Amino acid sequence: MTRTPEDISHQLLDAARNAGADAADAIVLDGSSVSVEVRGGALEHAERSEGADLGLRVFLGKQQAIVSSSDSRPETIQTMAERAVAMAREAPEDPFTGLAESGQLARDWDVQALELFDPSPEPSADSLMQDALRAEATALAVPGVSQVSDAAASYGTHRVHLAATNGFSGGYERSSRSTSCVAISGEGTGMERDYDGDARTYQSDLRSPEEIGRTAGERAVAQVGARKPATGSFPVMFDERISSSLIGHLLAAGNGAAIARGASWLTDCLGQQVLPEHLSLIEDPYRPRISGSRPFDAEGLPTRRRAIVENGVLTGWTLDLSSARQLKMQSTGNAARGVSGPPSPSNWNLSLTQGDQTRADLLRDMGTGLLVTSMIGSTINPNTGDYSRGASGFWVENGEITYPVNECTIAGNLRDLLKRIIPANDARPYLSRIVPSLLIEGMTLAGN
Template sequence: MDGGNHVTDKADNLQSLAEALVSAARRAGADQADALAMRGHSVSIDVRAGGLEQADSAEGIEIGLRVLIGGRQACVSASDHSIRTIGEMAARAVAMAREAPVDDALGLAEPDQLGPLRDAAGLDIADDLPDPAPAALQDLALRAEAAALSRPGISQVEAANAAFSRRHLWLAASNGFSGGYGRTTHVISAVAITGEGLGMERDYAAEARVWAEDLPYPEEIGLLAADRTLARAGSRKPPTGAFPILFDRRVSASLIGHLLGAVNGAAVARGASWLRKALGEPVLPAGMDLIEDPLKPRYPSSRPFDAEGLQTRRRAIVKDGVLQGWTLDLATGRKLGMDSTASAARGLASAPSPTTSNVVLTPGAQSRDQIIADMGRGLVVTSMLGASINDTTGDYSRGAAGFWVENGQIAYPVNECTIAGNLRDMLMTLRAADDALPWRAAEVPSLLVEGMTVAGA
C-alpha cells in the first residue's frame, strides 16, 4: 500500500481494495474474512410529451466486508475506500462479530472447494461497446414514446425510459480466493394510457438485455405497450367461481418463483417451506423439468462463481416432475448435511444466502391460443398485485387482472378480482404453452392451472 490516503494510486483498483479489506480484517483479529469491492456507473433517461422529463446518473465505488470469529459473523460496508476507512471497517466488524450469536454452520469454503474460474471469460455478460451517451438513451426513449402515441386511442404516455448500467465486482477471501467480473444492462420501457377518469387504463412493455444489440427496437416496445393498454379498455369484474386460470408468460414466472422460494435452503433449514418434506417427490407434472444454468452466455443472471467462490454449474432442480434438491450456500448446506450448490449471493452489507441464476421450465407443445381454446371458460391473468402466501402451507391469494375467456375465446378485459388456491396443488396441474421468451432470468411459458378460485363480481 502507498503512503497516501488510498490503497493504491488507482482508487478504482477493485482487486487491491478487496484484498486490503481481508488483510485488515485478519490484522484486527478475524479468523476468516471475505470482501466485495464494486464499481458502478448508471444513466437513466425519462421522457414525456416529446421532451426530457428526468435524467439520473450515478457513479461510485463501494466496499463491503464480512468477518467470522468462532462461529460468529458481522458485515459492514462503506462508500469511502481510504486506508483509514478500511482499518475502521475491519475493527468495527470484528467488534460486532464478537457480540453476535454463534452459528456453527458459518465459515468460508475450504481451499479445495473453490472453483478454478476467476473471471467471466466466455460468458459475454458485459457489452464491449462504448457506453451509450445520455443523448442516445434519450433518443431511444423518444422513439418508444412516439411509437406508443401513434396508436389511435392512446391518450398519453405516462413514461418512456431508456437506461444503461455497467458494474464490476471483485470478491476476495482469506481462503485464497480472489476473482471478479463486469456486467452491463440495457433497458427500454414505456407505459401507455388510454381513457380518462374511472375509465382510464394503463399497461406497459419493457425489455432488458446484457448487450444493446440484443434489444428490440424501441418502436416495438412502444407499440407493444400501446396495444396492451388498448386491449384493457372497458375492463370489468369477472364472475366468481372455480375456473381454469392461464398465467400469461408476463406473470407465469411468479409461480415458478414461489417454487424456487420453497426449495431455497434458507427456508428449508428454518422449516418455513411448504415443500420442506418433498425432496424426491413429484412437485410438477411428469415430463416437466426446471433447470438452472448460470453459465448461459449473454444472460442476465449468468455468473462464473458464486458469492463464496464456488464454481457455478448447470443443475436440475426438478427432473421429470420430481424435486431433485435444495438451493444451497455453504451455511445452509452444512445445516442440512448437504454440499453447497454454488448458489450463494450477497450484498455489500449482508451475508451470503442462496439464490438461483437463469432458470428454464420445460415448454409445452401447444400455443397460448390453443390452450385458451381448450380451457373453454376461465381467466387469463396478465398482471397481479398484492400477495398473501403462506410459506408453511402454500396457500395462495393474489389480486389479478387480465381477460375473461368464453367458449375458448377472449371475451373482455377484467380487473379487480382475486385468485386463490394452494401452490402444491396448483403446480401439479400445470400445463405449459410453447411461448417462453429468451433473455429472461426465468424462461417460463404461459401456464394453465386447473380449478382455482376466482372472486370477482
C-alpha cells in the same frame, strides 16, 4: 494510481487480519449508470451515478460481523476492519457460519464465454433520450392511447470482486441496457395502463423503441372497459409475462434457508413429484449474455447447471454454505450477497420445459376462464402453500378472448396447482427465467 476492486478487496482482507480477525471475506462493487425519462416529447429527468460499495465480513471462531462503506480510502478501510472485529467479539456464535474449504473453491472459469459485458461504446445521454422519445411517440400513435406516463432508457456497468482469506479471489464485469414505456388509455375513472420493456446485456440485442412503445400502447388500449368477472371455479391461464411468478413460489419454497427454518410447504417433498411428470426445471448459470449468469457464487464456489426438478420430481434444495451445513448437505453453489449482509441462497437462470401447444391452442382448449396478464399483492402461506393474489387480464368464452377484467382474486394451493400446470410453447428464450404461459384448470376465482 486508481485502485481496482481487486486491489481494494485485498486491502480489506489485510486490514481484517491486522485487526485480529481469524478469517474474512470482502466484496467490492463499483460501476456507473445513466438513465433518462421523457414525457410529453421532452426530457423530464436525467441521472448519472458513479460509485463503489465495499463489504467486509470477519470471523472470530464462529462469531461473525459485517460492515460496509462507500468510502475506499485506506483510513476508512482500517476503521471498517477494527469496527467489524469489535462487533464480532460481541456477536453470538453461529455454528453454521464460516468460509468455504479450499477444496470447495472455484479454480478455473471462462468469463469471456459468458459474454457478460458489451464492449461497444457507452451510449450517450442524448441517444438514450432519443430511444425514450421514440418509444413514447410510437405509443401515443396507437389509437386509443391518451397519454404516456413514463418512457425511459438506461445503461449501466458494474464490476464485482470477491476475495477471502481461504485463498479465493475472482471478479467480473457486467453491462446492462434497457428501454421501457408505460401507456395510458381512456379518460377519467375509465383510464387503464399497461407497459412493455426490454433489458439486455448487449445493446444490439435490445428490441426497438418502436416495438416497445407500440406494444405498451396496444396493451393499454386492450384494457379499456375492464370489469369484474364471475365468481366460481374456472380454468386460469398465466400469461408468459407473469407465469414465472408461479415457478418463483416453487423456488422460494425450495430455498435452503426456508427449509432450514422449517418454514416451507416443500419440507417433506424432496424426491417427490411437484410438477407434472413430463416437466423439468433446469438451472443454468452459463448462458451467454443473460443477467443471471455467473462463473462462481458469492462464497467463491463454482456454479453449475443442475435439474432442480427432473421429470416432475424435486431433486434438491437451493443451498449456500450455511444452509447446507444446517441440513447436513453440500452447497449447490447458489450463494448471493450484497455488501451489507451475509450470503443467502438464490437461484440463477431457470428454464421450464415448454409444451407442444401454442398459447392460442391452450386458450381454445380452456373454453371459459381467465387469462391473467397482471397481478398485484399476494397472500401466500409459506407453511401450507395456500395461495391468493389479485389479478387482471381477459375473460375467455368458448376459447376466445371476449373482454378485459380487473379487480378479481385467484386462489388455490400451490402444492396442488403446480402439479396441474399445462405449459404452452411461447417462452422468450432470452430471459433469465424461461417460463411459457401456463394453464391451470379449476382455480378459485372471486369477482362479482
